Amino acid sequence: MVRRIENLQTFLTASEVDRLVDEYRSGATVNELAEKYGVHRATVSAHLTRRRVGRRRPGLGVEEAAEAVLLHLGGVSMRAIAQSMGVDRKAVRRALVEAQAMS
Template sequence: MRRIENLQTFLTASEVDRLVDDYRSGASVNELAERYGVHRATVSAHLTRRRVARRRPGLGVEEAAEAVKLRLGGVAMRAIARSMSVDREAVRTALVEADVDVGR
């Protein structure tokens, strides 16, 4: 017998409208997924269906500042990336832009 682990959450048209507005206002896909109780792939699918221009993947200003703070505190880039649900290169880019030694 199969077990369904998670229930699907369907968004109404007005919720998708708000999701799109929130994205355009600067919310990340991960933030929206949490806020609306859906998977981040669902958020991306809604944005694609609405033909919303996507931002360059990476860290926002606040996330980049947090990454810098964590790195200066000795946290590894891989751990920072994992905690922020981005790839290591996004963290490295933010650190380089902030002139933080990324080491090797």
């Protein structure tokens, strides 16, 4: 019986990993890099970990968090806020929880 390969694996060269790390340090997201290099985001994360690159916590800045809180108080869903701000719903939730803890 011959096993069928579902997905082709993409291996990055050392110079591609160097560029990937530089782009991450310049502000590119893990998802952007995964798409650009044709690899899974877990692969990007693994390369960053191997290179001992400090990871950014995805989230909102102070002003963005304040805006998210105001939008949510105005009745906008966390999902809609997350989509409009380009972050995941967990980042919005974190901002709301932190704002509630401060009040």
